[in-house]
Amino acid sequence: MRGVIAQIWGRSTGRLGLILVVLILIMGLGAQVISPYDPNELDILNRFSDPTWIHPMGTDHLGRDLFSRMLYGTQTALLVAVSTIIVSLVVGTLMGIGAAYAPREVERAILILFDIISSFPSLVFALAVVALLGPGLGKVVLIVSITLLPHFGRVARAQVLSLKNAPFLEAERVLGASRARLVLVHIVPNIMGPLVVLASMDIPVVITIEAGLSFLGVGVPPPLASWGTLLNDGYANLTETIWPVAFAGLMLTLATLGFTLFGEALRDAIDPKLKTDR
Amino acid sequence: MPASLRFLANRLLTTILVIVGAVALLFCLTLLVPGNPADVLLGPRATPEAVAAFSKQMGLDLPVWRRLAIFFGNVLQGNLGTDVISGRPILTMVMEVLPFTVTLTFASIGLAILVGLPLGAYAATHPDSIGDRIGAVFSVSFIAMPNFVVAIFLLLIFSIWLDWLPVLGAGEPGNYLDQLVRLILPSVSLALGWVGYIARLVRSSLLEVMGEPYIRTARAYGVSDTKIIYKYALKNAAIPTVAILGLGIGRLLGGAIFAEIIFARPGIGKLVYDAILTRNYPVVQAGVLVVVLLFVLTNLLVDMSYGWLDPRMRQSARAGGGH
Numbered sequence: 001m002r003g004v005i006a007q008i009w010g011r012s013t014g015r016l017g018l019i020l021v022v023l024i025l026i027m028g029l030g031a032q033v034i035s036p037y038d039p040n041e042l043d044i045l046n047r048f049s050d051p052t053w054i055h056p057m058g059t060d061h062l063g064r065d066l067f068s069r070m071l072y073g074t075q076t077a078l079l080v081a082v083s084t085i086i087v088s089l090v091v092g093t094l095m096g097i098g099a100a101y102a103p104r105e106v107e108r109a110i111l112i113l114f115d116i117i118s119s120f121p122s123l124v125f126a127l128a129v130v131a132l133l134g135p136g137l138g139k140v141v142l143i144v145s146i147t148l149l150p151h152f153g154r155v156a157r158a159q160v161l162s163l164k165n166a167p168f169l170e171a172e173r174v175l176g177a178s179r180a181r182l183v184l185v186h187i188v189p190n191i192m193g194p195l196v197v198l199a200s201m202d203i204p205v206v207i208t209i210e211a212g213l214s215f216l217g218v219g220v221p222p223p224l225a226s227w228g229t230l231l232n233d234g235y236a237n238l239t240e241t242i243w244p245v246a247f248a249g250l251m252l253t254l255a256t257l258g259f260t261l262f263g264e265a266l267r268d269a270i271d272p273k274l275k276t277d278r
Numbered sequence: 279m280p281a282s283l284r285f286l287a288n289r290l291l292t293t294i295l296v297i298v299g300a301v302a303l304l305f306c307l308t309l310l311v312p313g314n315p316a317d318v319l320l321g322p323r324a325t326p327e328a329v330a331a332f333s334k335q336m337g338l339d340l341p342v343w344r345r346l347a348i349f350f351g352n353v354l355q356g357n358l359g360t361d362v363i364s365g366r367p368i369l370t371m372v373m374e375v376l377p378f379t380v381t382l383t384f385a386s387i388g389l390a391i392l393v394g395l396p397l398g399a400y401a402a403t404h405p406d407s408i409g410d411r412i413g414a415v416f417s418v419s420f421i422a423m424p425n426f427v428v429a430i431f432l433l434l435i436f437s438i439w440l441d442w443l444p445v446l447g448a449g450e451p452g453n454y455l456d457q458l459v460r461l462i463l464p465s466v467s468l469a470l471g472w473v474g475y476i477a478r479l480v481r482s483s484l485l486e487v488m489g490e491p492y493i494r495t496a497r498a499y500g501v502s503d504t505k506i507i508y509k510y511a512l513k514n515a516a517i518p519t520v521a522i523l524g525l526g527i528g529r530l531l532g533g534a535i536f537a538e539i540i541f542a543r544p545g546i547g548k549l550v551y552d553a554i555l556t557r558n559y560p561v562v563q564a565g566v567l568v569v570v571l572l573f574v575l576t577n578l579l580v581d582m583s584y585g586w587l588d589p590r591m592r593q594s595a596r597a598g599g600g601h
Contacts, residue, residue, distance in 0.1 A: 013418070112295065115292045116296050120296070120300070120570060121569060121573045124532050124569045124570070124573075128307065128566040131554040216536075217555075231427070235540070242438070249427040252423075252424055256423065257423070
């Protein structure tokens, strides 16, 4: 673990990614502590304030403190990203392992299902679902994790197939280990590397989709702060002030850039082979 | 059956499954919409008689499986229903705006290839030079940046601060120059990320191809570097790029929604978005269906174009009597 972080730190792009990721994590996890104001506190008289010492990023169209809202937006982005990735990673991996061990017909069915899911334009699909069923955090997580299932499932299956007949597993089997023990104790830890890399590279994807849906007003319901809703509020009031748009766009860019660079460095550190696969 | 034919058959099967799945899914989603669709569409002041009549007219009183069958039949005949608000066929509405979205998508892809390909070729022929490194930083930044952020920033910089380019709309009909000018910002906002993608991809696959024996042979025969790169290497390096473009079209269609909304351009994205705001579900359904169709069919086309790019696949297909 320490070796991996040292390797990431050793490359300039990896270092930048790591710094940005840590910064975003501090902002998101510490939102309650760092925020100078209640993110939903209105101050109409003080709307569209430019950045000042009192309001480091200015205020929005309702006079809410933008810096506090940006911090809570970070929290929303992380919450959605992490829960989506966890759901998708667990379900996708299980499906992949299942496919590798299942009879041929079941395996084929699972693979076709993966093909079908990845043939959908995920954003448009998510948009249709939330548009029809109404916005909600849970729905966003559910839909986006379904669209990511094939990523994890395909890699997990390929990894298991290459591992299945390895001598050490043969030995375990001869010693009488059950299939559940083989999978949980021996296979899962061995295939985790590439899956974790995939997970970290999917984080910016999820952040972008969440922000995009929220920007269109069908993602995170108000008054919850999200970078997407902040961007949308700012866009609607672009003639009054440019700061909300500038800061929300900047946060989104830094987050996606940070996680992308971090993910790439992690990939190169853990599993350089993946580089040609993607 | 040769492998390539089996591959094509497989792809066709998946394509059909995806389309059937999409139609069924969109139908099922409307079942889950909270409240009676007739109430939602007619509004709170509709009389019970009006709601009942409307339900009958839309076939809402039929059992679910009959409605699904009717929906399938209608879609197969290209009947996407009638818009309740304007009373016009939805297919006509979609067809009216489709050219704008297609133009935007192709303009973006074209722009991305036009800029990304030479950048990637330059980076591959000058590895680790300053240009290569600067290019790499820009590539990764543009790939990481969500395209709606790029769009809003472009709008901010070029229309509001510098006041160089007109912002909104698609331009007057018939005035091609005006239309072209108004296409610039939206297509750049979509293309920028793909410039980065393509440059990176072309760079890495070109570097790989340049190490192949046939390139070494060509070089030993004294063929010029330019000719080697543009005539031999690039063609093979293009195969992974084409694969990415297939995925790209889908993402671009998704991105086009944002570009259309932000720059107030007519298009499928704008149509769907406006329909979401007015809870005009049949239009949402139809718009999404058309986008899925476009996406799936382009992916199929891209997969088939491998054969043209990679003669090894074409050969095996011809040997099997296909193509």
